[in-house]
Amino acid sequence: MRVVLGIESSCDETAAALVREDRTVLAQRIASQDEVHRPYGGVVPEIAARAHAERLAPLIAATLADAGMTLADVDAVAATAGPGLIGGVMVGLVSAKALAMASDKPLIAVNHLEGHALSPRLADASLAYPYLLLLVSGGHCQVLEVQGLGRYRRLATTIDDALGEAFDKTAKILGLGYPGGPAVEKLARDGDAKKVRLPRPLLGSEEPHFSFAGLKSAVMRAKQNQGDYSDADIAASFQQAALDCVIDRTRRAMAAAGDMTALVVAGGVAANQAIRAGLEKLAAEHDLPFVAPPLALCTDNAAMIGWAGMERLMSHDFAPDPLDIAARPRWPL
Ligand code: KG4
Ligand code: ZN
Secondary structure, X not given: OOEEEEEEOOOOEEEEEEEEOOOOEEEEEXXXXXXXXXXXXXOOHHHHHHHHHHHHHHHHXXXXXXXXXXXXXXXXXXXXXXXXXXHHXXXXXXXXXXXXXXXXXXXXXXXXXXXXXXXXXXXXXXXXXXXXXXXXXXXXXXXXXXXXXXXXXXXXXXXXXXXXXXXXXXXXXXXXOOOHHHHHHHHHOOOOOOOOOOOOOXXXXXXXXXOOHHHHHHHHXXXXXXXXXXXXXXXXXXXXXXXXXXXXXXXXXXXXXXXXXXXXXXXXXHHOHHHHHHHHHHHHHOOOOEEOOOHHHHOOOOHHHHHHHHHHHHOOOOOOOOOOOOOOOOOOO
């Protein structure tokens, strides 16, 4: 069976994984840079790139060792080639080029968003195309028809902030530090979602898109004018408002989409239990299966990049990417 080495370095996770065509993840390692960026309250691109450059090679070596393999056992090298912080993307992509060249194996340049989009298929072999995907991460908030490998139709995107960004900014306003999403979710459990009145931007709009900037500003005002409510109430009210928007916008997209096999969520915010539960209910209303990858596959990881590479490698018209392919800071699916 074929094996792909996947490499991810587009944000603040340095990651490598070995993925087999039967969907077994033979080994994977992730070095998080949370500690590196925490003092700055967010990811500093230059520092991220340097950390990737220091960590990636030993991480790949350790991942191969974990699986008892060498490069000779690998059938292709796949790396994120964008979108993302360009310094980090270049570290991963150039490393992949060097490994591919040295071992005479095909190079596969993967779109990070495609990695997220196909990650549910790594976790669930029965998930068939076409499915409706809500992709919610720190940089993106989109609804896509995933019609097949390389065939994506975008139905909605955000006109300002991404959903994860709204979580991160709320965390910053509440002094919860970085990274913010999980901290907001945790604090929200102790709060009352009805205590703070917050807007639901674009709720019910005929436009298909998302918007979270107004919600974030309202959270800021709620914190500044702190009334008879706690920070936990703000977190809970924010999460509920964000969830209401997500459900409304996804419902609108479902009406516009063709026949889909499932409603699927992916990306870092898919780790949020409230968001998962809301989407599961929405899918049930439409008699659609709901698929959410395990938490470790939701946030950035290299297994999803290896799997996207594997889907490419297994496709009938596979062609390796050229060694001069460029890293791309922006790369719409
Ligand atoms: O997919 P990801 O790891 O990186 C990007 O490609 O952006 O997503 C990271 C984002 C961050 O904004 C983080 O705060 C958010 O996902 N996130 C969460 C949770 N876990 C991660 N947001 C809400 N609740 C969570 N449990
Ligand atoms: Zn991501």
